[in-house]
Amino acid sequence: MELEATGLLLVAIGGALGGMARLAVGDAVARGLGSAFPWGTLVVNLSGALAMGGLVGALGLPVDMPGLSWQLLAIGLLGGYTTVSSFSLQTLTLWQQRRPLAALANVAVTLVAGLLALLLGWWLAGGAT
């Protein structure tokens, strides 16, 4: 029970930090590259996927119950940092702005580069060997 409460607290702390980091990174990227395309969310999701791959390479996949570091860093921090809600809304908005190619590119690049970033992080952290 005590361990459950600790885990929940770590998830919440990680989620808070991840959300604030997403705000800071998204804002910095949008100021640098403009807001015509959702670069901020793209950079957040790709960097989050890279870091998640690295984390799995370093810690290994949780086999049974997740440990405390997994709860803080994977479920909380990186889980809260990356987002599907903003990605979905921004893709819909691009479509509604009659920019179907930009919408399609957002989906394709997020998925393909996201999975590749995850593999790259995993490989860099020595997970693939």
Place this chain on the structure above:
Amino acid sequence: MIGWRAYAAVGLGSALGTTLRYQLSLALLALPVPLFPWATLAVNILGAWLIAAFAALAAGRAHGRVARWQPFLVAGFCGGFTTFSLFGLETLQLVLLGHPWRAAVYVLVSVALWLAAAWHGHGVGRRVAATG
């Protein structure tokens, strides 16, 4: 510059969304269903619906009280509730466990349902904004 209030609201909302996502994943883990990332699929669909509904509602009521909740609800709660990194990790996990087809289905079904949910949520939000 983004003020500390926005950071506090986003941090609080994100902590709440992340905790709820974790609780839901633990609850669904106990169900006797085939190996598939049901919890992440569910939170991402719900989060996509919610963010689009809220955005349409806030846009329909330009100077209302709704927009003030944006940092807490949108960047905070919806952002923390949904997750792209765990979605990607689960896809990789399915491949590594010898279920490449499940991984492919997971990706395709996820993207289709995220976007459908956002589209539906947007319509609902717009209708609610029009009635109020």
